[in-house]
Each structure stands twice: as C-alpha cells, then as structure tokens.
Amino acid sequence: MTRKQGRWPKIDQDGGIEDVTLLILEWLGEQGVNAMIRVDAERVADNAPAWTFAASGGPLKHGMRTDGSAMQQCMSAALARLREAGLSVPF
Structure with a gap:
C-alpha cells in the first residue's frame, strides 16, 4: 500500500456507497483496521x-460486523457503526 497523500479521487455525489467501498477499505487499512466485505452465495440462495x-483492530476497541441484503445497505450500516466507534471515515 502506498503512503501518498492527496490521492483520493473526487467522489461523484450522485453515486452511491458502492462507488467508494474500496476506498473505505483502503482507508481503514491505513488506520490499522483489518476490514473486509463479502457476499455469501448460500445466503443468496436462501434469500x-x-x-x-x-x-477489527487498530483504534477499534472491539471487532464489529454488519450484515445486509444489499451491499449498499451493509456498508451504510457499517459506516454508521464505525462512526459510533469514533472513526471519522472521510467518505
């Protein structure tokens, strides 16, 4: 991972959270937070x-997990919980 400053692209305000999810994951990694998003095919099949x-890790006192039926729903809930935990995610 590079340590360049000011490399974040301008975000399309009309786009959704799906447009910045990878940037959020990268930013979290830079803060020392281990993070991932995944989709479970078995749960898709079960609706x-x-x-x-x-x-988990870094400034998070406890690990956290959020689930959602859509990626946008899952990441929106995750961002809310990260902010409650004191991380000012810049996206």
Missing part, C-alpha cells in the same frame, strides 16, 4: 442477508 462487513 437471507448475504452481504457482510467485518472489521
């Missing part, structure tokens, strides 16, 4: 919330 975001 269950198939998307999961998980994070």
Whole structure:
C-alpha cells in the first residue's frame, strides 16, 4: 500500500456507497483496521442477508460486523457503526 497523500479521487455525489467501498477499505487499512466485505452465495440462495462487513483492530476497541441484503445497505450500516466507534471515515 502506498503512503501518498492527496490521492483520493473526487467522489461523484450522485453515486452511491458502492462507488467508494474500496476506498473505505483502503482507508481503514491505513488506520490499522483489518476490514473486509463479502457476499455469501448460500445466503443468496436462501434469500437471507448475504452481504457482510467485518472489521477489527487498530483504534477499534472491539471487532464489529454488519450484515445486509444489499451491499449498499451493509456498508451504510457499517459506516454508521464505525462512526459510533469514533472513526471519522472521510467518505
């Protein structure tokens, strides 16, 4: 991972969270947070919330997980929880 400053592209304000999810994951990694988002094919087949975001380490006192039926729903909930935990995610 590079340590360049000011490399974040301008975000299309009309786009959704899906446009910045990888940037969020990269930013979290730079803060020392281990993070991932995944989709579970078995849960898709069962019509269950198939998307999961998980994070731990760095400034997070406890690990966290959010689930959602759509990636946007999952990441929106994850951002809210990250902010509640004191991380000012810049996206």
